Amino acid sequence: MPEFKMPTALDQVTAEWLTEALSRRYPGTVVTSAVPGLTIRATGTKQRLMLDYNDAGHEHRLPPTMWFKSGLEEHSDHVRTSHARESLFYAEIEPLGLLNAPHGYFAGTDADGNSAQLIEDLLGRNARFGAATRAVPLAVAKATLGMLARLHAHWWGAPELARLGPPGGSLATDGIVIRIMTDAAWDDALRREGAVLPPEFQTGAQARAGMEKLWAYDRTSDALCMVHGDAHPGNMFFEQDGAPGFLDYQRVMQCDWAHDVNYFLIASCDSDDMAAHERDLLEGYLQEREALGVPLMDRDEAWLSYRRHTMYGLVWNVVPPAMQTEETCLTISRRFNAAAARHDVARALDL
Missing domain, CATH: 3.30.200 (Phosphorylase Kinase; domain 1)
Structure with a gap:
């Protein structure tokens, strides 16, 4: 045949x-x-x-x-x-x-x-599709983390993860993230109205170094699982009753669990809500995951991994307009820039 x-x-x-x-x-x-x-x-x-x-x-x-x-x-x-x-x-x-x-x-x-x-x-x-300009409410964020906990628990530390390629997936191996983080693009991002980046990430070279350091941590993580990989609001949909869902599974990969949790929460939710509630939301996610049989995780280590993964979201400062609208890029990059300062990302990455 x-x-x-x-x-x-x-x-x-x-x-x-x-x-x-x-x-x-x-x-x-x-x-x-x-x-x-x-x-x-x-x-x-x-x-x-x-x-x-x-x-x-x-x-x-x-x-x-x-x-x-x-x-x-x-x-x-x-x-x-x-x-x-x-x-x-x-x-x-x-x-x-x-x-x-x-x-x-x-x-x-x-x-x-x-x-x-x-x-x-x-x-x-009759689904409604997500948008960065419509921040995800806290109750919906909690439900979304429950979904991610189920996905992450399914192949937690399992041999099947090898089917998804190396940790970090194509985000690290196809080079697209580093290619768009040029010095010129980073300089342009700094000149945008209202752009506030931490002092440790004022050049493209500093940003690229941070990204490489994050991927180095992911390659040695002992908390690898299957992740969605691209859990931003543009890849979400909502049922008529508000229940969340995810689209676009091209970036499914093995990675540290915090890649999904950090990327979803910071990209999708109001910055003030995250400053006040992200540790509680993280605790709820960890408890849901542990109820599914994933080993107990030290909470300080979990918080450190969550903070480190804010680095990845800084790429939104240089996402080309052909890939996302300017309004989307500005909205999400401001959320990550605020979180990077709040999380002291450079220290979390030992830069």
Whole structure:
């Protein structure tokens, strides 16, 4: 039987290809019509599809719309592992119900390393999508940390983590973070109105050194787990009752648990709320994780790791406008700059 190949261009996402993909999980399904809709080209390639099926497809209650996602951009070869991680998530992790995520109808990676997924269209749930300008309330933050605790506990310190690549994942290995933290970009960030960065991070070289030191800690961490990897507000959605969920699993990786917890809380929540409540929220997360069987963690060590991981969020000072809106970058970078001073990040990293 010939290998099932993933599309390498959008015109290959045909009714025939969709039939073969969907029938693997939903036997007997035939896609009788596939009409492409909105296409979004960014880190990955996403296209909304309007579908119709034979009787078997309708009996499986397959939806009239879903999203095709893959890496079909010029830069995709540099981040191919991230698309494979997303296929792994939708094939093996999403069905476990550890966190609220879009349902995956198909996920695969072929022998050439090309990956593709067919993912639930959340408009069918009337979901609201996250935005940095709408700070996450404390009660929702607590619920979100509960989801992350379940994800982190699942492969805590387990051999399966090796399937996710080295600690720090593609954030460290594909070089994109260091490439955008140029001296010129950092100088521009310092000149923005209202930009207040700690004195230890006034140059691009200082910022890059801090990032490398953080990754060095992650590589030697004894508290590694599977993390979402990119848990900022733009990758969140909310049900009609306000319940949170996460999108975009391209950065799923093994890392120190604090990567997710710090990145989510500081990027998504009001700075004053975090200054007043982040230690309580962290304690709640640790208790939830321990209730799932993860060994007890020294609270001072946990707080130190949380503080260290504020370093990663400083990259928002230099995120290019092609990747995020200026308003989003300003909102999130100000939250991380305030947290970096509050957490004395340079001292936490022993810089």
